[in-house]
Amino acid sequence: MDNERNIDVTVNGRSHSANVPARRRLSEFIRDDLGLTGTHVGCEHGVCGTCTVQLDGETVRSCLMFAVQADGAEIMTVEGLADGGALHPIQEAFWQEHGLQCGFCTPGILMTVHEFLLENKGPLEEEIRHALSGNLCRCTGYQNIVKAVETADRLWER
Amino acid sequence: MRPPPFSYADPSTVDEALDLLAQHGDDATILAGGQSLVPLLNFRLAQPAVIVDINRIADLAYIERRNGALEIGTLTRQRAVERSAAVSEACPLLGEAVADVGHVQTRNRGTVGGSLAHADPTAEISAAVTALGGSLRLRSASAERTLTPDEFFVSNLMTAIEPGEMLVAVALPVWPAGTATCFNEFSRRQGDFALAGAAAALTFGGDGRIERAGLGLLGVGDRPFDGAAIASELLCGEKPSEAAVQAVAERVQSSVDPLSDIHSPADYRRHLAGVVTRRALQGAIRRGTSG
Numbered sequence: 001m002d003n004e005r006n007i008d009v010t011v012n013g014r015s016h017s018a019n020v021p022a023r024r025r026l027s028e029f030i031r032d033d034l035g036l037t038g039t040h041v042g043c044e045h046g047v048c049g050t051c052t053v054q055l056d057g058e059t060v061r062s063c064l065m066f067a068v069q070a071d072g073a074e075i076m077t078v079e080g081l082a083d084g085g086a087l088h089p090i091q092e093a094f095w096q097e098h099g100l101q102c103g104f105c106t107p108g109i110l111m112t113v114h115e116f117l118l119e120n121k122g123p124l125e126e127e128i129r130h131a132l133s134g135n136l137c138r139c140t141g142y143q144n145i146v147k148a149v150e151t152a153d154r155l156w157e158r
Numbered sequence: 159m160r161p162p163p164f165s166y167a168d169p170s171t172v173d174e175a176l177d178l179l180a181q182h183g184d185d186a187t188i189l190a191g192g193q194s195l196v197p198l199l200n201f202r203l204a205q206p207a208v209i210v211d212i213n214r215i216a217d218l219a220y221i222e223r224r225n226g227a228l229e230i231g232t233l234t235r236q237r238a239v240e241r242s243a244a245v246s247e248a249c250p251l252l253g254e255a256v257a258d259v260g261h262v263q264t265r266n267r268g269t270v271g272g273s274l275a276h277a278d279p280t281a282e283i284s285a286a287v288t289a290l291g292g293s294l295r296l297r298s299a300s301a302e303r304t305l306t307p308d309e310f311f312v313s314n315l316m317t318a319i320e321p322g323e324m325l326v327a328v329a330l331p332v333w334p335a336g337t338a339t340c341f342n343e344f345s346r347r348q349g350d351f352a353l354a355g356a357a358a359a360l361t362f363g364g365d366g367r368i369e370r371a372g373l374g375l376l377g378v379g380d381r382p383f384d385g386a387a388i389a390s391e392l393l394c395g396e397k398p399s400e401a402a403v404q405a406v407a408e409r410v411q412s413s414v415d416p417l418s419d420i421h422s423p424a425d426y427r428r429h430l431a432g433v434v435t436r437r438a439l440q441g442a443i444r445r446g447t448s449g
Contacts, residue, residue: 001165001178001208022166022209025196044159045197046264058237058266064196065267068166069213112263133348134261 007071011036012080020067026060027051029067030077038078038107042136049135052108053077059115078107081114089156090114090148099148101139109135113149117156125150161199168211172218172297175210176324180299182208183321189213190233190272193264218271218326221245227329228252232271236283237262239270248332251339251357255286258341261349271325274310277317280351280377284311286341288374288382289357292330298323307374311381314417333370337361340441342434343376353422354378354430356385358438360393362446368393373406373438378414378431385410385435398443406439407432 004021011034018033030039030053042048044063051062054076081088087095090113100106109132116123116131123131128149129142137145169175179186187206189195190213198204212218218233221244228248230239236256239245245253259265259273259282273283274294287294288307295304296319310318319325333339343355359372371393373385388409392402416427 001167003163003165005166021163023161023163023199025161025200028160044200046193046260049261049263052263055266059263060267061193061263063200064192064264066166066192066196066211068168069192069211115262130348131262134263 005068005071007068009067009070009072010074012076018067022066022068024067025063026053026055026065026067026070026075027062029070030062030075033067036077036079040104040107042104047136048105048108049112050105050108052111052135054111054115057115059112076111076114078110081110088114090117090152093152093155094145094148097144097148097151099140099145105135105137109137109145113152117149117153118158121158122153123149159200159202161196162202162205164206165208166211167208168214170214170216172215172324172326173299175212175215176297176299176322178208178210179322179324182210186210186321188275188324190275191235191264191268192272193260193268194272194276194278212324223248223332224329227331229327229329230270231327232269232275232325234270236260236265236268236270236273240265249286249290249330251290251341251359252283252286252330254339254341255282255355255357258282258343258345258352258355270328274328275317275319275325277311277313277315277381278351279314279379279381280353280355281382282341282343282352282355282357282376284382285355285374285376286357287328287330288384289339289359289372289386290330290333290374291372291386292328294325295327295329296323297326307382308384314380333359333372334361336363336369336446338442338446340438340445342437342441344430344434351421352377354416354427354434356431356434356438358389358435358442360398360439360442360446366397366447367395368398370394373410373435375410375414375431375435378416378427380415380417383410383414383431385413388413389439393439398447403436403439403443407436410435
């Protein structure tokens with residue numbers, strides 16, 4: 001049994017090795033240890049969705065996992081979407097459709113939409129709203145987020 | 159808040175995990191998907207000295223047909239159940255119920271066993287296991303036992319799991335051909351904890367009469383409500399009718415013992431118990447009689 005562990009993780013294609021306390025959550029590891037502050041932390045109990053990242057290609061709440069559990073895993077955060085200065089088509093679509101206001105929820109929404117659109121082409125509005133239900137946005141009323149997902153579906157060749 | 163400090167172990171076999179549980183007893187908590195435990199840690203409502211993380215035990219994640227039942231390993235992710243062809247073929251009720259558990263992001267991590275062992279009375283999986291008459295297999299370092307849902311679910315967040323024990327699998331009997339099922343729940347927003355829900359299973363004979371009925375409710379008491387006796391008495395031996403469905407709904411309504419909380423007064427939950435019972439039964443009848 002350990003109070004801390006050495007872990008090896010790949011984040012956005014870069015490998016990292018670090019010694020972390022067992023109780024360090026993945027969200028804290030990403031933000032505080034790796035300095036990738038694009039992943040936001042809101043409710044800290046898995047409800048708001050802003051801390052959503054992808055773990056081995058699946059969306060997870062990074063506030064509900066410990067960094068030690070990610071040992072050996074591949075993680076993608078919002079910083080992994082853009083290709084240098086070129087926005088990812090999902091980001092492009094959110095920009096075009098004004099799919100964000102304050103932007104606090106946006107990182108989690110982008111990660112969720114990335115997984116959703118990889119699995120669904122040409123989704124119905126109802127399916128988009130269902131997919132977004134695990135991410136809370138308190139500014140937009142979701143209208144432009146839904147439009148942005150529809151636009152991203154068209155822009156993203158996949 | 160940050161979780162309190164704890165010692166961490168991530169055994170790679172069930173035996174190692176059970177040894178750790180035997181050694182630490184009450185001080186140890188099992189971490190599966192973490193979708194209920196980690197919020198409790200973040201709020202410091204739980205402060206275990208030792209966390210035994212079972213996520214590296216690959217043997218505990220499986221969905222298999224065994225002896226006329228569909229057996230699901232405790233670590234099987236809810237998302238895997240949702241996508242499983244074996245589940246939609248043998249136990250579609252469970253697949254339908256799981257789709258209403260939280261959100262994709264929590265189902266990607268959340269496990270079947272974790273939900274059952276957490277024993278939140280609003281859990282969809284618990285209601286489906288109750289409706290289908292499932293059985294829960296527990297192991298400790300020295301023994302193994304199998305419990306019915308009635309024996310397993312004790313009260314709000316309390317099960318019959320003893321210190322040193324672990325829920326290792328749930329087995330769901332595969333109901334015969336001619337069975338139709340339906341899950342229905344009411345929640346204010348998609349993915350919220352439901353205020354009430356019902357899982358129904360009905361087996362129709364060749365003559366269209368109902369031969370067997372299962373019914374499990376969530377959110378209407380301190381543990382899943384087993385409505386099989388009520389549904390069997392009022393539905394079996396007859397062709398389905400709106401009057402019989404209504405009679406089951408009314409009997410369920412007067413039998414449940416819902417709690418009042420910040421989300422809903424008990425009376426409203428009692429009302430919903432009837433609503434979801436009716437909807438789940440009507441759904442199963444529609445599916446079972448549409449040819």
